[in-house]
Amino acid sequence: MSGQSPEPAGTLHGVPAAPGAGLAAQLGGLLQRAARGDQAAFADLYDATSSRMYGLAVRVVRDPAQAEEVTQEAFLEVWKTSSRFDPDRGSALSWILTICHRKAVDRVRSAEAATRRDTSYHQQNSTIDHDATSDAAQASMEAQRVRKALGGLTDVQREAIELAYFGGYTHTEVASMLDLPVGTAKTRIRDGLIRLRDKMGVGQ
Template sequence: MDPSHAADGGPDPGPATPADQLAVLLKRSARGDRAAFAELYDATAARLHGLVLRVVRDRAQAEEVTQEAYLEIWRTAARFDPARGSALSWLMTIGHRKAVDRVRSAEASTRREETYQHRQHVPPHDETAEAAHASLEARRVRAALTGLTEVQREAIQLAYFGGYTHTEVAAMLDLPVGTAKTRIRDGLIRLRDAIGVER
C-alpha cells in the first residue's frame, strides 16, 4: 500500500506542522484551556519577545509589553481566523502593535514633559539690567515723593516703606485713622500720577 495515501484512499495528511499546532493551541486557548495556552506561550514567547525588544529597545519594557501582548492573546484567542493568516503571524501582529503603542506612549509622555518644562522655564534674566531698572524705579519714586506735601510724604513713607498699618500710622502721627487714610490715599494718587508722567 502506498504510504502516501490513507486507508480511505485520500492523501495522508502526515504529522501536523508547527504552524498547524499553533493554530490548534490557539483554538484550545479560546475555549479556556490553560494548558494549551501555556504550551502556546512556551512555543512562541522567545520570538514575540525578540520582536517587541527590537521595537521598544528596552529590556524591562519589552518584558512588560510581551506580557501585555499574551494577556490580549488569551482574552482574544477566539478572534483568530486561520483563513486570514498563520497563528504565529497573528501573535506577532499583536505583539508588534503593543510595542508600537508603548513607544508612541513614551514619546507622547516625553513631549508632554518637554512642553511642561518649556512652559515652566523662567528664562535667565540680565541681573545688571534688572538692577539698573530697579535703581531707575527707585529714583522715580524718590523724585515723585518730593512732589507730595510733607504730611502726605510722611504718611506714605510710614505706610509703604515702613510697613505700618493705617491704624499704626494714625497713632504715630497723632491723627484720626480716617485722616491718616486720606493722606495715604491722596499721596498715592499723586505719586502714581507723578510716576506715570515720568514714564
C-alpha cells in the same frame, strides 16, 4: 536515568520554533483550543512563542525590561481575544506577533508622548486629542477590571502577576524578589494570566 533533560526554549513538544507548515498548524490548533478555555494549550502556546514575541518587542522598544512588560501585555491580550483568531486569514504566529508589535508600538508612542509633554507642555496641551483622552480612560477602566479579577487568583499567582503586570518588573526580577527559579516565576505569571481571563469572563 534520574530525569529527562528539559526541552530547549522555543520548542513545542520537541519541535523547534522555526517557520514551517507543521508548526504553523500546531500553533493554530493550540490557539483555537486556548479560545475554548484549554489552559494546557495556552501554556504550550506561551512556551512555544514567548521567546519570539520578546525578541520582536525588544527590537521595537529598545529596552529589555519594557520588552518583557510588552510581552506579558501581549500574552494577556492573546488569551483574552483568542476566540477572534481566524486561521483562514493568516497563521497563528502572525496573528500573535501582530498583537505584540501593536503593543510595542503603543508603548513607544506613549513614551514619546510623555517626553513631548515634559519638554513642551503648552504646545502639547493645546493639541490634546479627544481619542487619546478616551483611550486613557478606557485603559484605566480595564485596569480596574483586572485588579478586581486578581482577587480570584491564588496568593502566589496574584503576587507574581502584580509584580510583573502592575509593578513592571521583569521575569528575572520577579524571580529574585520571590526567591524562585526564573522558570517557576514565568509559570506563575502564565498561569495567572490564564485565570485572569477566566475571572474577567472574557471569551465566554
